[in-house]
C-alpha cells in the first residue's frame with residue numbers, strides 16, 4: 001500500500017463484502033419474524049464452529065506462557081487464566097485465522113510479549129472496580145478510564161504501517177459541506193428488525209439508509225477531510241500498560257437547554273455537532289418519532305477505521321451516564337465491515353444489572369453465548385435500543401483483508417456532563433491530532 005490514493009479509491013470497496021474469512025457462512029437460517037414488523041435479520045449462533053471462529057486469537061505457546069505470567073503478575077491468576085482460556089482456539093484453528101499480534105496496540109514491559117488486544121482488554125476489564133470512573137464506549141479506553149490517566153500523544157508506532165513514513169502536514173483538502181434531501185434516503189419501511197429473546201436484543205437495521213451514492217460519497221469525503229482526528233493512547237498509571245485505541249476518533253456534542261452546564265465546566269471543551277451530522281441526527285430522530293419513539297441525541301462519537309487492522313473490541317455502551325436503556329444510532333460509511341453482537345450471558349441466563357457506573361462485561365465462555373453477525377456497509381443505519389446494551393456486547397473485529405477505510409458515527413444521548421467529558425477525553429484526548437491530507441492520515445491539527 002504505497003501508492004497515494006484519492007478519496008474515491010480509498011473507499012473503492014465500499015458496498016462490497018469485505019470479510020476475509022468464512023464467518024458469514026456460519027449464518028444459520030433460523031431468522032424469525034416479529035409480528036407486525038419487517039424482516040428479521042441476523043443469525044443466532046449458539047454453537048459457533050470453533051475451528052472457523054473468526055474471534056479466535058491465535059497465540060504461540062511460548063507467548064501465551066509469557067502473557068499468562070505477565071497477567072498473573074499484574075492482575076492475579078484467576079481472572080487472567082480464565083480470560084486466556086476463553087480466547088484460545090482449539091488446535092485445529094487454521095493458519096488463515098491467525099491474527100497478527102499488533103504490537104502497536106498493547107505493550108507489556110515484562111516480558112516482551114505482545115498480545116492480542118481483546119485478550120488484554122478482557123483481562124484488564126475483569127478487574128474493573130465499581131469505584132472506577134465512568135468510562136467511554138471504547139473498551140480499550142475503559143481500562144484506562146478507571147485510573148484517571150492523562151491522555152498522551154500516541155507514539156508514532158501506533159500507526160498502521162501504511163502511515164509510518166508520512167510527511168507531517170496540517171493542510172487538508174476540505175470538500176464542500178454536504179446537505180441532504182429526502183430523496184437521499186431509503187423509505188422508512190426498508191427496515192429489518194433484529195429482536196432476540198423477547199427484547200433482550202432489540203435493534204432496527206436499515207441496510208442502506210442513506211440510499212443515494214453521491215450523498216454517501218459527499219458525506220464521507222467531507223468528514224474524512226474536514227474533521228480533526230485523534231489516535232488516543234493512554235498509559236495506565238502505576239503500570240507500563242499502554243492502551244492505544246486501534247482507530248481514529250473524534251467526538252461532538254454537549255448538554256443543551258436551560259439546565260445545561262456552562263462550557264467552562266467541561267474538562268475538555270466540547271464541540272458542537274457540525275451541520276451535516278446535525279441534519280442526519282435530526283432525520284434519525286424524526287424517523288423514530290414517526291414510529292412513536294421519542295429520542296433526542298446530544299452527542300456523536302465518530303470512528304475512522306483506516307484499514308481492517310483497525311477495530312473496536314467487544315464492549316457495551318451501557319455506562320450509567322447513558323441512562324438505563326440507551327438508544328444509540330450507528331451510521332456507517334466506506335468499507336463494509338463485520339459487526340458482531342454477543343449476549344453477555346448464555347441463552348436463558350439473566351444478565352445481572354451493572355453495578356458499576358462504567359457498565360458490565362460478558363460472563364463466561366463466549367462459545368456458550370448467542371451471537372448475531374451483521375455486515376455494515378456504506379449507508380447502513382443500525383439503531384440499538386431497549387435492553388441491547390444491558391444484555392449484549394458488540395464489536396468490529398479486525399479483518400486483515402480489508403484495505404479500505406470506514407467511518408462510523410454513533411449518535412447518543414448523554415444524560416450528564418460526565419458523559420460528555422468521558423467521550424471527549426477518550427475519543428479526543430489532548431494528545432496529537434491527525435488530518436486527512438487527501439490520501440492519508442498525517443499528524444496535524446485545524447480540523448472541525
Ligand SMILES: O=C(O)CCC(=O)C(=O)O
Pocket residue numbers: 137138301303312317330339376394395396408410
Ligand atoms: O464502528 C461501529 O460500527 C461501532 C462503533 C461502536 O461500537 C462505538 O463507537 O461504540
Ligand SMILES: [Fe+2]
Pocket residue numbers: 137315316317394
Ligand atoms: Fe459501541
